Amino acid sequence: MRGFYRTLARRAAAEYEEKKSRFVAEASPAATESDAVALVAEARARHPGASHHVFAYLTAGGERSKRCSDDGEPQGTAGAPVLDVIEKNGLEDVAVVVARYFGGTLLGAAGLIRSYGKAASLAVAAAGIADMRPALDMLVLAEYAHLDAIKNEIGKSGFFIKSIQYGLDAEILVQAPRGSSEAFMGRVSDLTNGRAAIEILRESHIMSGI
Numbered sequence: 001m002r003g004f005y006r007t008l009a010r011r012a013a014a015e016y017e018e019k020k021s022r023f024v025a026e027a028s029p030a031a032t033e034s035d036a037v038a039l040v041a042e043a044r045a046r047h048p049g050a051s052h053h054v055f056a057y058l059t060a061g062g063e064r065s066k067r068c069s070d071d072g073e074p075q076g077t078a079g080a081p082v083l084d085v086i087e088k089n090g091l092e093d094v095a096v097v098v099a100r101y102f103g104g105t106l107l108g109a110a111g112l113i114r115s116y117g118k119a120a121s122l123a124v125a126a127a128g129i130a131d132m133r134p135a136l137d138m139l140v141l142a143e144y145a146h147l148d149a150i151k152n153e154i155g156k157s158g159f160f161i162k163s164i165q166y167g168l169d170a171e172i173l174v175q176a177p178r179g180s181s182e183a184f185m186g187r188v189s190d191l192t193n194g195r196a197a198i199e200i201l202r203e204s205h206i207m208s209g210i
Contacts, residue, residue, distance in 0.1 A: 020103025
């Protein structure tokens, strides 16, 4: 059971220039190591003319994985500062790739560390940081006569309606913070005189803080 964690709200890119070298950074949520590796491959394909494709990722959705690569830059001057941005922001399930287009002037170790870190920070800021809070996905089956009352109760509780399907009965997919499901189920039962059916489907996370 995974608890609270922080990740990126969306995928985003940003650029930084230092002495005519361009640093193009892409930051993205990456739930698994496979997702992170795929982002690196996509960035390489988008920037075939770049001299380096530096990356770092940290995933914890399944087995925890952490890796960074200097991709030919002097050791510790590229991948490590990118990973440092991820860790200092307390992020998980995140990958960042920085493509460098060499501008003809050597930047030195300090210049590389600053430039890769700055590009990564700009991309993370553009993507936005989201808090992921433990939740449960629940399916509510109810007669249409009770639908408005249930929707009002969901709204008052601060829960989130993920979808509604209209068949013989209304099927409402609700996301609720973990720990609040029993009280909600009791209120829905009272509202519908026990005629609604509620099933807990899976554990999930509610995104907030963006």
